[in-house]
Amino acid sequence: MVVTASAAHQQRFIVSFEGVNTREDAERLRGLVLSAPVLEDLDEGVIWIHQLFGAEVYDASGQLRGVVSDVEANPASDLLVLDSGVLVPLTFVTKVEANRRIDVDVPDGLFE
Numbered sequence: 001m002v003v004t005a006s007a008a009h010q011q012r013f014i015v016s017f018e019g020v021n022t023r024e025d026a027e028r029l030r031g032l033v034l035s036a037p038v039l040e041d042l043d044e045g046v047i048w049i050h051q052l053f054g055a056e057v058y059d060a061s062g063q064l065r066g067v068v069s070d071v072e073a074n075p076a077s078d079l080l081v082l083d084s085g086v087l088v089p090l091t092f093v094t095k096v097e098a099n100r101r102i103d104v105d106v107p108d109g110l111f112e
Contacts, residue, residue: 054099067082076089
């Protein structure tokens with residue numbers, strides 16, 4: 001299947017596919033799981049969301065602060081949701097080892 005268009009809408013995406021032109025065509029696809037091959041990093045500075053889940057988060061002093069359980073969209077900066085309940089803006093991420101470790105340098109008091 002080829003995606004011809006997509007747009008964010010109310011915390012979801014509306015996606016159009018080549019050859020799917022009617023509501024009936026779309027209904028036949030209900031429940032279908034979509035997947036795609038991982039893109040090769042074009043820029044080493046790019047962080048892909050799938051690289052964040054399950055990673056341990058360490059602060060600048062090397063202290064483990066939690067494990068990423070979710071990533072929450074936020075207008076200013078998406079947030080790492082840690083299993084401890086702490087929210088860490090991606091702005092403070094300094095290094096990512098995909099699904100293993102994330103180093104952050106956060107302002108004093110963020111983890112308190």
